Amino acid sequence: MWLKIEKRPEYSKGMVYATPLIALLLTVLSSIILFEVLGVNPMEALYQFFVAPLDSTYGFSELFVKATPLILCAIGLSVGFRANVWNIGAEGQLLMGAIFGSSLFIYYPETESVFLLPVMILMGAVGGAAWAAIPAVLKTRFNANEILTSLMLVYVAGLILSFLIHGSWRDPAGFNFPESQTFSDSADMPILIAGTRMHLGTLLALLAVLGTWIMMARTLIGFQVKVIGEAPRAGGYAGFSQKKIIWFSLLFSGALAGIAGISEVSGPIDQVVPVISPGYGFTAIIVAFLGRLHPAGIFFAGLLMALTYLGGETAQINLGLPLAVTGVFQGMVLFFLLASDVLIHYRFRWNFSTKAVS
Amino acid sequence: MKLKHISSLIGAVALAAGMLAGTAHAEDKVGFVYVGPVGDHGWTYRHDVGRKAIEEAFDGKVKTSAVENVKEGPDSERVIRKLASEGHKLIFTTSFGFMNPTLKVAKQFPDVKFEHATGYKRADNVSTYSARFYEGRYVVGKIAGKMTKTNVIGYVGSVAIPEVVRGINAMTLAARSVNPNVTVKVAWINSWYDPGKEGDAAKILIDQGADIILQHTDSPAPLQVAESRGVWAVGQASDMSKFAPKAQLTAIIDNWDKYYVERTKAVLDGTWKSQDIWGGLDTGMVELSPYNEAIPEDVVALAEEARKGIIDGSIHPFTGPFKKQDGSVGAAEGETLGDDVLLGMDWYVEGVEGQLPK
Numbered sequence: 001m002w003l004k005i006e007k008r009p010e011y012s013k014g015m016v017y018a019t020p021l022i023a024l025l026l027t028v029l030s031s032i033i034l035f036e037v038l039g040v041n042p043m044e045a046l047y048q049f050f051v052a053p054l055d056s057t058y059g060f061s062e063l064f065v066k067a068t069p070l071i072l073c074a075i076g077l078s079v080g081f082r083a084n085v086w087n088i089g090a091e092g093q094l095l096m097g098a099i100f101g102s103s104l105f106i107y108y109p110e111t112e113s114v115f116l117l118p119v120m121i122l123m124g125a126v127g128g129a130a131w132a133a134i135p136a137v138l139k140t141r142f143n144a145n146e147i148l149t150s151l152m153l154v155y156v157a158g159l160i161l162s163f164l165i166h167g168s169w170r171d172p173a174g175f176n177f178p179e180s181q182t183f184s185d186s187a188d189m190p191i192l193i194a195g196t197r198m199h200l201g202t203l204l205a206l207l208a209v210l211g212t213w214i215m216m217a218r219t220l221i222g223f224q225v226k227v228i229g230e231a232p233r234a235g236g237y238a239g240f241s242q243k244k245i246i247w248f249s250l251l252f253s254g255a256l257a258g259i260a261g262i263s264e265v266s267g268p269i270d271q272v273v274p275v276i277s278p279g280y281g282f283t284a285i286i287v288a289f290l291g292r293l294h295p296a297g298i299f300f301a302g303l304l305m306a307l308t309y310l311g312g313e314t315a316q317i318n319l320g321l322p323l324a325v326t327g328v329f330q331g332m333v334l335f336f337l338l339a340s341d342v343l344i345h346y347r348f349r350w351n352f353s354t355k356a357v358s
Numbered sequence: 359m360k361l362k363h364i365s366s367l368i369g370a371v372a373l374a375a376g377m378l379a380g381t382a383h384a385e386d387k388v389g390f391v392y393v394g395p396v397g398d399h400g401w402t403y404r405h406d407v408g409r410k411a412i413e414e415a416f417d418g419k420v421k422t423s424a425v426e427n428v429k430e431g432p433d434s435e436r437v438i439r440k441l442a443s444e445g446h447k448l449i450f451t452t453s454f455g456f457m458n459p460t461l462k463v464a465k466q467f468p469d470v471k472f473e474h475a476t477g478y479k480r481a482d483n484v485s486t487y488s489a490r491f492y493e494g495r496y497v498v499g500k501i502a503g504k505m506t507k508t509n510v511i512g513y514v515g516s517v518a519i520p521e522v523v524r525g526i527n528a529m530t531l532a533a534r535s536v537n538p539n540v541t542v543k544v545a546w547i548n549s550w551y552d553p554g555k556e557g558d559a560a561k562i563l564i565d566q567g568a569d570i571i572l573q574h575t576d577s578p579a580p581l582q583v584a585e586s587r588g589v590w591a592v593g594q595a596s597d598m599s600k601f602a603p604k605a606q607l608t609a610i611i612d613n614w615d616k617y618y619v620e621r622t623k624a625v626l627d628g629t630w631k632s633q634d635i636w637g638g639l640d641t642g643m644v645e646l647s648p649y650n651e652a653i654p655e656d657v658v659a660l661a662e663e664a665r666k667g668i669i670d671g672s673i674h675p676f677t678g679p680f681k682k683q684d685g686s687v688g689a690a691e692g693e694t695l696g697d698d699v700l701l702g703m704d705w706y707v708e709g710v711e712g713q714l715p716k
Contacts, residue, residue: 162548166548166715175519175702178548179455182458268435269431271458273455313436317440318423
């Protein structure tokens with residue numbers, strides 16, 4: 001007797017959209033057991049994780065502050081993932097966007113023009129796109145695997161940032177500490193709601209969500225991305241260029257990751273520091289899949305992922321739970337999602353024959 | 359459906375806010391923000407020991423909460439603000455990178471007192487505190503100078519800020535006062551906590567002939583390397599002898615317990631004032647762990663002489679005559695460098711090899 005996994009002849013479309021919610025439900029149920037084992041009242045813990053962080057306008061605004069870079073990166077990645085272009089290096093593109101964008105302020109700190117910030121954002125997009133162009137060249141010219149090249153470039157970007165901030169970008173009045181001077185008002189992202197830290201970057205993220213939605217649903221390039229992703233040969237017969245789609249999706253995701261980078265640096269961080277992102281570019285991959293590669297889904301998935309971070313902080317403050325619980329939480333969501341994805345396409349069957357299979 | 363979710367969420371939030379407003383705070387709360395994990399066995403661990411000292415000293419009257427692994431950036435500002443808004447009367451932010459976020463939050467919460475470790479910006483409700491770790495390093499330097507056979511001491515440096523440079527210089531001056539042939543090699547890793555890099559740096563230093571390893575980084579990795587390679591090492595921040603029972607000569611311990619209890623008491627009494635504290639061996643903020651039994655008695659006597667001399671004020675590590683690395687005068691005969699010079703130290707003394715990263 002053994003268990004056999006076989007492909008389902010047909011899969012349920014409805015389940016594709018239901019599984020993120022099922023995964024979330026399963027996470028909540030298993031975390032109740034986890035909290036019981038840790039000796040914490042599960043209802044209290046769930047309250048601290050999912051409700052307490054949002055007990056004020058400020059809490060809500062923080063949710064968006066935290067979700068902004070996640071959504072920006074994930075939206076960009078989702079377009080590539082749809083076309084089977086696997087950009088794993090959004091983290092590096094984010095850093096490059098931050099470096100390119102802030103270079104303008106670092107080298108011309110006296111500028112007070114109203115055009116400073118828009119140009120910085122543009123430079124951020126260019127920086128991210130330029131960094132993503134490297135895997136694009138390697139893929140289209142030498143057929144190098146973009147998963148590896150984009151991932152490895154993350155570490156290169158980190159080292160470039162480290163070189164600059166431990167070197168010439170340091171604040172001259174900062175006692176040799178590795179951080180730049182704080183940004184001037186004209187280089188800062190404007191705050192959307194007074195008294196909070198919700199900044200222009202959140203608006204850019206919302207625009208990216210809407211724009212990408214329209215692009216994927218209504219434009220030729222969106223159609224080409226989907227066709228190349230699902231049936232490359234058919235796309236070829238229709239005259240769609242695979243190379244063009246590779247270039248497009250890498251540049252697009254790079255640019256959005258770059259915008260995420262510059263909006264962190266000239267938003268809540270307000271200066272260039274050695275660590276700009278706690279891994280937003282990587283977490284965005286989870287966000288993209290949790291959101292089913294759909295802009296609306298990514299928007300909510302980004303908020304959910306941000307909420308687990310905030311909840312982890314409140315749980316530490318009010319319940320003394322260790323930070324690792326947050327990681328367990330995020331891991332469980334992804335685990336259940338991937339597990340139910342397998343079950344959408346495959347099913348288990350018991351084979352009662354006694355003959356063992358070699 | 360999504361809209362419904364949000365509205366029910368808002369309902370829950372409103373309910374929760376009402377509940378929170380209804381509860382009175384029976385005990386006073388003190389908050390801590392840590393840059394690393396409590397399990398680093400070094401910097402953060404010692405701050406957490408200080409936190410527990412508060413709980414013990416004000417048993418039942420003061421409740422403490424801590425958030426670990428907080429990234430120096432946007433996350434730290436949210437965590438600090440969260441602690442302040444949840445009724446913590448005193449908040450310790452225990453890493454240099456929390457400086458600007460601490461000041462920003464302090465401005466919004468004038469009634470909450472803040473204590474920032476190792477920074478240089480203060481406000482009416484923000485104190486700074488740090489310890490004169492270099493005094494401990496001076497004592498260790500006497501031992502290292504005597505114990506080295508290769509006359510090469512290796513030093514794992516974190517970030518080239520004055521605090522770290524000061525420690526290297528104090529150790530070098532002491533080592534050369536008992537053994538003029540000593541040279542010091544420094545390996546910078548540009549990070550405070552990175553066990554992998556710390557261990558690698560220690561290996562490189564040993565390969566270059568160092569038979570004593572000192573470190574200004576937070577993990578016990580360099581000691582573990584020293585233990586396995588059969589050379590000496592000095593523990594950092596806490597007694598690390600359990601990681602290197604044979605190799606650890608002694609450890610320079612940060613002891614925040616007394617300070618934390620005092621400052622908590624001051625807040626309870628209403629006598630808290632903004633100040634800048636830089637405590638050394640004399641205040642007990644810096645301590646040395648028991649000397650390794652393998653150290654000969656005369657060497658222990660030398661170390662103890664230095665330690666007691668610093669405590670009674672008859673010895674200052676930076677009393678001339680000594681030269682800078684470039685041959686110019688560091689301090690003339692009988693001259694002692696003032697705190698202002700120490701706080702901005704950006705040069706090596708004679709005997710340190712290599713260039714200070716600038």
